[in-house]
Amino acid sequence: MPQTVTFNLDTYLRDRKQEVEAALDASIAVIYPEKIYESMRYSLMAGGKRLRPILCLAACELLGGDRAVAMPTACAMEMVHTMSLIHDDLPAMDNDDFRRGKLTNHKVYGDDIAILAGDALLAYAFEFIAKETKGVAAERVLKTIANLGNAVAATGLVGGQVVDLECEGQLDVTAETLNFIHIHKTAALLKSCVICGALLAGANDTDIARLSTYANSIGLAFQIIDDILDITATSEQLGKTAGKDIAAQKVTYPSLWGLETSRQKAQELVEQAKAQLVSYGDAALPLMAIADYITARQN
């Protein structure tokens, strides 16, 4: 009789999230000048699914690594993600008052402190990886830092954000441009989470290639679902303003393809992502389940 492996994603995500939040909580103490540390912690500890750090830990474990080795990097990913949210929400950028059901950082601490809190989180993320990663060759840690830097700089997240800003109010945005935006703005950091977790576990080139495809696919699927939810979900469900894309006359996947085709494309991407992981057997169950979760999620 073949052995049946059951995998409970809910339990898995809940446990990992708890672990990540404990590590994040311990990563920043409030010292003088208190206001900046409080501001950093306000956004860092504001909840969210912690999907990025969880992906980082899962990729490390996929390749037989101890997830404790990847925990500092996982925390750094959340710090960088938080920085990008704080800066995106600023009046000079998307001008958002709410995020995850709470006032945005600059609404609480002021624009100046919000800018500085983002800068501090970004710089600290790299310090944290360099200082706190234990039990792995320094060369791997350097590769991890280089990968994260590339994923955040103009070659990654920032580049995607710039094209997104340029496209605001433009109605002739092509699918190609939209892909550029989201491959950089959303997928780049998700990919860095997966690749860095894998690098710390000693990934070879084949692992990196497979996991890059996996991450790009779930990254794009994630964004397509985000666009869909902006139309179909309420602000309450999302914890942020719904219907913003339509209000801003923003070209999105649903506006290009319609809701139904968008859902199909997201599903196809998730299947592509999962196909990359087949050869890893049961070790890939968490990353497979996370890919499915991305299309099934309601917020």
Added chain:
Amino acid sequence: MPQTVTFNLDTYLRDRKQEVEAALDASIAVIYPEKIYESMRYSLMAGGKRLRPILCLAACELLGGDRAVAMPTACAMEMVHTMSLIHDDLPAMDNDDFRRGKLTNHKVYGDDIAILAGDALLAYAFEFIAKETKGVAAERVLKTIANLGNAVAATGLVGGQVVDLECEGQLDVTAETLNFIHIHKTAALLKSCVICGALLAGANDTDIARLSTYANSIGLAFQIIDDILDITATSEQLGKTAGKDIAAQKVTYPSLWGLETSRQKAQELVEQAKAQLVSYGDAALPLMAIADYITARQN
């Protein structure tokens, strides 16, 4: 007859500046989306004395290291410094229109791009060190990255900036608080330049202790002279608005101590700095001369 070593600081600074600017120029190519790379280059290539990268290279050579090993880190220091200037100049912060005689980044590219250019420079700085440093053990590079992160985050530059913002318009700022501001806002990055250059050359604990005192002292002296020049120099000489501190009713070293005592304190700090380097002999001539230059400079 004792050998006389002549050291020409003008030639030295000019040569090193040229070398650093060539490396900076090569560090960022303009690719799609062009606007963000142009914005990063606009501020990164806007001149300045390049004192930070030069200090980094000089500290590496002081300990017998090849300065080519420290060049990526030296460039990263200037990227981080440029990020801090771009963000400091934003309307939400100091709201400056001119810097080094040119329009500030946000006046040319807009507040949104300026925020993103700073973020990209900061992330890229770490990527650049991790990827481009050659010919030295990975452990040393990791220490360098950790040191730089610490010097920029809330424990360094950002922390200094936060206290500086809190003190705005306050007239009862103590010398202790003023020291906190400048040890973090100015000296932390200068110190990181010197320490990281030294770390890459294989500094021991004694070297690090001496060079830390050297860097803290020249960092504070640098700020005292900055405060003095804000009063005594013209905007044209400074390439930025002069008399800003008085206009903003800002407590400065001259406002606490008077001009003459401030000049004396700066001179004392420079002597303290130089005293740390005596045991290195002629190898310390560049760092000695740079310390003197700080009090003699006119802009």
